[in-house]
Amino acid sequence: MRFVSEFRNPELGRALAHQIRELADPGHHYKVMEVCGGHTHSIYKYGLEDLLPDNVELVHGPGCPVCVIPMGRVDDALDIARRPEVIFTCFGDMMRVPGSDATLLHAKAEGADVRMVYSPLDALRLARENPDRQVVFFAVGFETTAPSTALTMIRARAEGITNFSVFCNHVTIVPPLRALMESPDLRLDGFLGPGHVSTVVGARPFGFLPADYKKPVVISGFEPTDVMQSVCMLLTQLAEGRCEVENQYTRVVPWEGNPNAMRVLAEVFALRPHFEWRGLGFISQSGLAIRDDYADQDAEQRFTVPGVRVADPKACQCGEVLKGVIKPYECKVFGSACTPETPIGTCMVSSEGACAAYYNFGRFNREKQLVS
Amino acid sequence: MCLAIPGQVVEITAADDGLALVDIAGVRRSTNVSLVDGPGQGVQPGDWVLVHVGFAMSVIDEHEAAATLRLLQDMGEEFELEMAEIRDSVDA
Ligand code: SF4
Numbered sequence: 001m002r003f004v005s006e007f008r009n010p011e012l013g014r015a016l017a018h019q020i021r022e023l024a025d026p027g028h029h030y031k032v033m034e035v036c037g038g039h040t041h042s043i044y045k046y047g048l049e050d051l052l053p054d055n056v057e058l059v060h061g062p063g064c065p066v067c068v069i070p071m072g073r074v075d076d077a078l079d080i081a082r083r084p085e086v087i088f089t090c091f092g093d094m095m096r097v098p099g100s101d102a103t104l105l106h107a108k109a110e111g112a113d114v115r116m117v118y119s120p121l122d123a124l125r126l127a128r129e130n131p132d133r134q135v136v137f138f139a140v141g142f143e144t145t146a147p148s149t150a151l152t153m154i155r156a157r158a159e160g161i162t163n164f165s166v167f168c169n170h171v172t173i174v175p176p177l178r179a180l181m182e183s184p185d186l187r188l189d190g191f192l193g194p195g196h197v198s199t200v201v202g203a204r205p206f207g208f209l210p211a212d213y214k215k216p217v218v219i220s221g222f223e224p225t226d227v228m229q230s231v232c233m234l235l236t237q238l239a240e241g242r243c244e245v246e247n248q249y250t251r252v253v254p255w256e257g258n259p260n261a262m263r264v265l266a267e268v269f270a271l272r273p274h275f276e277w278r279g280l281g282f283i284s285q286s287g288l289a290i291r292d293d294y295a296d297q298d299a300e301q302r303f304t305v306p307g308v309r310v311a312d313p314k315a316c317q318c319g320e321v322l323k324g325v326i327k328p329y330e331c332k333v334f335g336s337a338c339t340p341e342t343p344i345g346t347c348m349v350s351s352e353g354a355c356a357a358y359y360n361f362g363r364f365n366r367e368k369q370l371v372s
Numbered sequence: 373m374c375l376a377i378p379g380q381v382v383e384i385t386a387a388d389d390g391l392a393l394v395d396i397a398g399v400r401r402s403t404n405v406s407l408v409d410g411p412g413q414g415v416q417p418g419d420w421v422l423v424h425v426g427f428a429m430s431v432i433d434e435h436e437a438a439a440t441l442r443l444l445q446d447m448g449e450e451f452e453l454e455m456a457e458i459r460d461s462v463d464a
Contacts, residue, residue, distance in 0.1 A: 038374060041447075045446070091425070116457065117461065118457040118458050118460070119425045119426025141374075144376075144429070145424065148404075148425045148426065148427040151404060151406060196374075196376055196424065199429050199430045200429070222440075222443060223443050251432065251433075251436050252430050252432060258407055258429070259410075260409065261429075350374070352374045
């Protein structure tokens with residue numbers, strides 16, 4: 001248990017590991033999905049899997065916003081970015097996500113004006129400073145990030161900035177979880193709910209998991225102790241025959257979420273009838289579109305994009321990774337053809353992606369295990 | 373981009389626009405605080421907030437801020453990258 005020493009409170013870490021052992025029914029193999037990539041990261045970084053008994057397995061969920069962007073949307077982004085009048089802006093991670101013939105980084109090297117921004121507000125500033133150019137922001141992310149885009153668009157309108165638009169790829173967390181529950185591939189015992197998404201949407205939207213599918217949920221913080229405590233709370237629910245949404249991360253997540261954020265989301269965005277997720281296919285009402293009222297800032301209306309659906313590369317098993325059906329190292333190209341430097345699939349791009357997290361930390365633990 | 377980094381409000385720079393100067397792990401950046409604003413709950417200089425892509429997502433206490441910062445610093449390279457992005461965004 002060498003990793004326990006890295007906990008903020010090693011005593012507590014050890015006590016939780018012990019409690020989990022006590023709670024777990026030895027005759028049952030537990031599968032707990034951590035929805036959020038931030039949790040995946042903590043789990044690998046701190047070797048939490050080694051602290052859990054063999055019959056308590058953590059599987060990774062679809063909560064990495066970079067990972068779920070389908071190739072066709074990257075192609076659309078490239079199409080916009082290559083126009084001479086455009087300054088195309090995106091978060092750093094998106095620069096390396098493969099489209100069918102290039103990444104945004106390649107496009108930039110070939111002369112497209114692609115710029116990395118930290119915040120949509122910085123994209124808006126570029127629009128303010130370059131009135132003769134079209135500034136487009138590549139918006140990705142779950143409910144955590146979408147309010148930032150919405151507020152930036154509201155701001156653009158208030159300032160009368162007309163050369164700013166958004167290529168909107170925001171997604172919502174509930175529909176893919178529902179899709180997972182409907183898929184026969186996977187048998188889960190419960191969920192660790194996403195910490196940051198829940199600061200916006202609150203705990204209530206996860207109520208369908210216990211209500212419709214009899215699966216308990218514990219919204220969890222990101223420290224190793226948080227994750228261990230959440231697993232403990234989940235096993236306690238199962239042991240006591242309870243099934244509900246609990247909030248371990250009350251320090252940050254209010255039960256009701258953030259009403260200001262929900263208000264701006266509703267003002268600017270509406271649900272798309274369908275949105276494609278990389279590896280998961282089309283999921284209904286899972287993506288956000290820009291409302292008609294803000295159509296003047298919708299890059300998909302300002303520029304015609306190809307909008308072609310592109311199949312994931314043959315070798316890529318990101319879909320199975322995102323559904324928790326396989327572990328990253330079970331993908332045939334993991335660590336050989338697909339690495340963070342030359343990603344084939346999206347899960348290898350963002351540090352929150354299960355494959356990248358596993359590549360950076362987990363493989364050492366596993367190699368250790370295999371050797372010993 | 374997925375990180376939420378604790379920052380301390382230095383001053384409210386444009387109350388009407390919901391903008392504040394926030395010290396994020398030593399980098400001072402203009403941050404939109406309107407999501408954590410509202411009747412009787414607006415942030416004040418000295419308050420700690422979790423900042424995600426230039427927006428304050430929630431108000432946290434000092435203890436939580438310190439713990440989260442420690443967790444992020446532990447991450448090493450990715451945290452450094454994100455901080456570099458924030459620094460660049462300020463210098464730009
Ligand atoms: S190793 Fe690469 S291709 Fe395979 S699932 Fe992971 S990201 Fe996708």
